[in-house]
Amino acid sequence: MYKSFKATMLKYKALTSCKIQETMTFRFGFFTSFIASLVQTFVMLYVWNEVFSQKQTIMGFDKSQMLTYLVVSQCLNAIYGWYNATERNISARIKSGDIVLDLVKPINFNFARFYEGIGMTIIQIIFSGCVLLLFIVFNPSVATPTSFMHFIAFLLSAFFGYVCMFSISLITGLLSFVISGYWGLYYLKKAIIDLLSGALIPIGLLPLVLQRFADYLPFKNIIYTPTMIYMGRISINEIVKQMSIQVIWAFILWQLCKYFYRIMIRRVTINGG
Amino acid sequence: MTVVIEAKNLSKSYESVIREKGLKGAVKSLVSKKTKTIQAVNDISLSINKGEIVGYVGPNGAGKSTTIKMLTGILKPNQGSVQICGIDPFKNRTENAMNIGVVFGQRTQLWWDLPISETYELLRRMYQINDKVYKQNLNDFIEILELETFMSRSVRQLSLGQRMRAEFAAALLHNPKVLFLDEPTIGLDIEVKKNIRKFIKRINDERNVTILLTTHDMKDIEELSSRIVVINHGELIFSGDSQQMSKKFDAKKTIICHLSELVFEEQINLSEYRKQGIQINIDKYSIIIKIDATLPVSGLISKLIEQFPIVDIDIQGPLIEDIVMEAYHV
Numbered sequence: 259m260y261k262s263f264k265a266t267m268l269k270y271k272a273l274t275s276c277k278i279q280e281t282m283t284f285r286f287g288f289f290t291s292f293i294a295s296l297v298q299t300f301v302m303l304y305v306w307n308e309v310f311s312q313k314q315t316i317m318g319f320d321k322s323q324m325l326t327y328l329v330v331s332q333c334l335n336a337i338y339g340w341y342n343a344t345e346r347n348i349s350a351r352i353k354s355g356d357i358v359l360d361l362v363k364p365i366n367f368n369f370a371r372f373y374e375g376i377g378m379t380i381i382q383i384i385f386s387g388c389v390l391l392l393f394i395v396f397n398p399s400v401a402t403p404t405s406f407m408h409f410i411a412f413l414l415s416a417f418f419g420y421v422c423m424f425s426i427s428l429i430t431g432l433l434s435f436v437i438s439g440y441w442g443l444y445y446l447k448k449a450i451i452d453l454l455s456g457a458l459i460p461i462g463l464l465p466l467v468l469q470r471f472a473d474y475l476p477f478k479n480i481i482y483t484p485t486m487i488y489m490g491r492i493s494i495n496e497i498v499k500q501m502s503i504q505v506i507w508a509f510i511l512w513q514l515c516k517y518f519y520r521i522m523i524r525r526v527t528i529n530g531g
Numbered sequence: 532m533t534v535v536i537e538a539k540n541l542s543k544s545y546e547s548v549i550r551e552k553g554l555k556g557a558v559k560s561l562v563s564k565k566t567k568t569i570q571a572v573n574d575i576s577l578s579i580n581k582g583e584i585v586g587y588v589g590p591n592g593a594g595k596s597t598t599i600k601m602l603t604g605i606l607k608p609n610q611g612s613v614q615i616c617g618i619d620p621f622k623n624r625t626e627n628a629m630n631i632g633v634v635f636g637q638r639t640q641l642w643w644d645l646p647i648s649e650t651y652e653l654l655r656r657m658y659q660i661n662d663k664v665y666k667q668n669l670n671d672f673i674e675i676l677e678l679e680t681f682m683s684r685s686v687r688q689l690s691l692g693q694r695m696r697a698e699f700a701a702a703l704l705h706n707p708k709v710l711f712l713d714e715p716t717i718g719l720d721i722e723v724k725k726n727i728r729k730f731i732k733r734i735n736d737e738r739n740v741t742i743l744l745t746t747h748d749m750k751d752i753e754e755l756s757s758r759i760v761v762i763n764h765g766e767l768i769f770s771g772d773s774q775q776m777s778k779k780f781d782a783k784k785t786i787i788c789h790l791s792e793l794v795f796e797e798q799i800n801l802s803e804y805r806k807q808g809i810q811i812n813i814d815k816y817s818i819i820i821k822i823d824a825t826l827p828v829s830g831l832i833s834k835l836i837e838q839f840p841i842v843d844i845d846i847q848g849p850l851i852e853d854i855v856m857e858a859y860h861v
Contacts, residue, residue, distance in 0.1 A: 265659045272656035276642055276649060283644045283685075359640045361605045364628035365657055524607050527545055 269365065270373040277377025292336075292385050299332045299389075303397075317462050323489060325399040327460055331485045333386040334416060335457045337379060338423045338480065344375050348431030349440040357526075367523075368428060368515050375424055404490025411497055415484040418504035423480045425511035426451070432515070435522035456482030476507040535709055535741045536579040536602060541611035543572040543597050571597040573765040574611070579758075581708075584735055584742040586756030588749075590859050594765040595745040599713050602743070603633055616708055629658060632707035632740075634698050636714035641686045647697045648682050651704060658705035665704065672700035675730060692723035699730060703740075710734070712744045716751055728754050749852040759851075761858045769858055773851060777824050780857040782849030783810070786820040786828060788835055789843040794818065799838075824849045 281288065303325060310321035319327065348371070351357040360367060393400045403409035430447050434440035452458050454468070454477040461472050461482050472478045483500050486492050492500065549565045550556050572594040579585050589595050600606040602613055604620030604627050613620055620627040633640075641650045655665050673679055676696040681689055689697065695715065702710065712731070716724045732755060734740050746752060752759060759776055761769040769779060776782075794813050804811045809831070810821040818835065822828065828846065835841060 268656045269659065272653045276645060276653050279649060280642060280644050354638075356638050358600065358603075358605050358635065359633075359638060361624065362603050362628055362631065362633045363657060364625045366625065526606065 270369060273365075273370055273373045274377040274380075277374045278380060281378050281381050288381065288385075292389075295332065295336045296389060299329060302328055302332070317460075319460065319462075322399045322401060323491075324460075325397065326401045326489055327485055329390060329393045329397075329400050330488050331457055331481050333390045334419070334481050334484060336386045336389075337382045337416075338420065343378055344371055344424065344427045345431035345434070345440065345444060347371075347374075348428075349434035352434055353438075361523075368512075368519055371428055371431070372424060375427075379420070401489070403488050408487060408490050411501070412484050412488040415487050415497075415501055415504060418501065418508050419480040419484050421508040422476050422504065422511055423451075425508070425515050426476070428515045429511070429518050432518040432522045435526050451477055451480065454478060455480040456485065460485075476511060479504045479507050532580040534578050535581045535583075535616055536577065536743065537614040538575060538577040538598075538602065539612050541572055541575045541577075541598065541601055541613065542570070542609050543594075543601060543606060544568050544570045544609055570765050572601070572608075572762075575762065575765075575767045576611075577760065577767070577770070579741060579743065581741055582735065582739045583758060584731070584744060584756045586752035586759045587743055587745045587762070588747075588752060588759060588855055589762040591747075593763050595762065596713055597765075598762070599711050599743070599745065603631060603711055604628070629705065630708045632702035632705070632710045634695075634702045634710070634712050634715050636695070636712075636717040639686065639694060639698060640701055641694065641697055643686050646683045646685055647678070647689075647701075650686075650701060654701060654704050660705050664706065668704050668706070669700070672703065675733070676700055676726075691718055692720060695719060695723065695727065696730075699727065703734065706738070708741065710740050710742045712742060712746075714746055715744070716746060716748050724748070724750070731755055749850075749855060752855075753851050761855065763859055773854075776851075776858070777849045777854055780854050782824045782854045782857065783821040784824045784828075784849050785845075785847045786822065786832070787845040787847075788818040788820075788832075788839065788841045789845075790816050790818070791840045791842050792816070794839065 306321070306324050306328060309316065310324065314320065316324065348357070351360065360370070363370070394402055403412060426447065430440065430443055433443060437443065453464075454461070454472045454475055456478055457480075461469055461478055464472070472482075479500075483504060487497055487500070545568070546566045547569050548560065549567050550560045575594075575598060577598075587595055587598070597606065601608050602615060602620065604615075604624045607621045615627055616630045618627045618630065620631075641647055642653070651669060654660070660668075673682070676699060678693075678697060678700060681693050681697075686694060686697070699715075715731075716727055719727065728751060731742065731744075735742055735755075742755075744751065744755060753773070758770065758772055760767065761776075769776060771779070793815060796813055799811070799813065799818070801811055804820075808823065812819045818839070820831070822831070832844065
């Protein structure tokens with residue numbers, strides 16, 4: 259039992275390690291996309307700086323809190339953002355027909371994509387972690403986590419958010435088994451997530467109708483919840499509750515991935531002979 | 532004899548979108564989509580024994596690749612059943628994957644940006660290959676396929692010949708019982724082709740691997756396969772060895788008599804030969820005869836020798852290429 263579990267783990271770990279190596283060969287692309295997200299963060303920082311020169315607080319956020327929210331959420335977004343590679347990879351492999359080679363491997367398709375994704379994410383985490391650290395050191399407005407406990411809870415919550423995000427990406431990717439030209443779907447997904455996950459602004463700043471709406475959808479688990487935990491803006495009880503919601507959503511979305519895989523695999527047609 | 536590949540009444544059809552020509556057609560297709568059902572494979576039954584090398588041939592679009600995809604568990608057949616080593620490949624995809632190895636000549640399973648050794652390392656984990664088996668196989672393949680010189684180079688830097696050799700090693704590391712080769716020699720030079728054929732033969736001899744091979748190079752079929760299966764328009768039209776095949780598609784052998792002087796049609800009673808079903812033609816210094824592969828030729832030749840100043844005679848057995856061409860047009 260233990261032995262077979264270990265072998266299974268090795269199987270997926272090998273995928274992660276290959277993906278890390280592959281990502282490393284694209285150092286330059288990686289570095290430039292990193293600079294791009296840094297520039298974006300700077301722009302938003304200046305905008306909010308200007309806003310706070312007129313006003314003391316906005317919807318319960320003071321300047322320091324808003325800047326902290328901004329930097330932390332942008333770092334999370336960068337980590338997840340790279341994740342879109344999952345759906346991009348799947349749809350590219352479907353387009354070329356190379357997907358057949360993934361389907362003749364003795365490995366669970368969804369899990370394989372997950373562990374490949376981890377490989378890319380590990381590198382992104384290192385980059386994003388450095389950015390966060392740089393901001394904390396050089397910008398006194400950006401705060402450290404409220405406490406060690408909050409930091410741990412933040413990491414855990416970010417992981418659950420990550421699983422939610424991955425599952426949504428995977429579902430989009432699986433849909434490209436039957437939809438040719440996945441990019442329309444991709445931009446729709448990106449727009450919804452940017453708005454409802456709290457990637458651009460805290461969800462508290464959205465109109466009330468949208469806030470209500472966001473409560474019933476999985477997206478706010480991705481960025482808003484972990485960021486709020488980092489900032490210590492929700493109570494211990496609320497942390498437990500929010501994390502339970504995250505776990506439930508992660509579970510539901512992963513089940514959806516399984517369901518979509520089963521459906522799509524029956525309808526797959528292979529391009530190019 | 533144990534049956535390794537067993538396919539019964541396999542059928543597969545696709546929905547294909549019909550689009551009218553040009554921009555107008557493109558706009559129109561946004562509103563109303565017409566589809567057409569294409570029957571890629573129609574009622575094919577196939578049974579392959581352990582250790583056989585079966586050449587699976589047919590013109591482009593005949594349904595070869597679709598069949599292979601159903602046999603490897605990638606596509607679900609609309610009708611019929613498949614068993615590979617007693618396992619339904621679509622239902623038990625991962626279980627089946629352990630038993631099979633696959634080489635697609637037009638695709639690569641190697642990681643494009645990594646050295647081939649990294650892909651092998653990954654496959655070792657993925658198939659949970661025993662350390663001893665892995666080392667033994669890897670060393671064997673490095674030696675036979677001469678991979679040593681480019682083991683640490685990334686795949687995108689390899690030539691097609693090098694890549695295909697690496698591809699074969701990747702497909703065989705886990706000791707598969709069945710090997711599916713979909714156009715494995717496509718685009719390769721003569722020498723690499725020859726080496727690959729030798730390798731396939733050797734794998735089949737030493738490891739008793741059952742091989743299903745699709746190709747457009749009849750040399751592959753001639754040198755490797757113990758049985759030929761021909762399909763066209765999704766239907767199986769022949770299964771048997773090359774002799775049975777030449778019988779079925781009444782293959783002709785060609786006799787060319789080279790003469791020392793010009794011949795003219797009047798010198799030879801063409802209609803008499805043609806009555807016997809012998810095609811005979813004259814081309815300046817030679818007489819070209821096409822005759823049923825099964826008929827004896829000695830009488831005919833001695834008659835010609837008496838009549839004409841023959842300096843040389845070529846007899847070409849029925850070329851498999853011609854027979855296959857014949858079969859495609861049935």
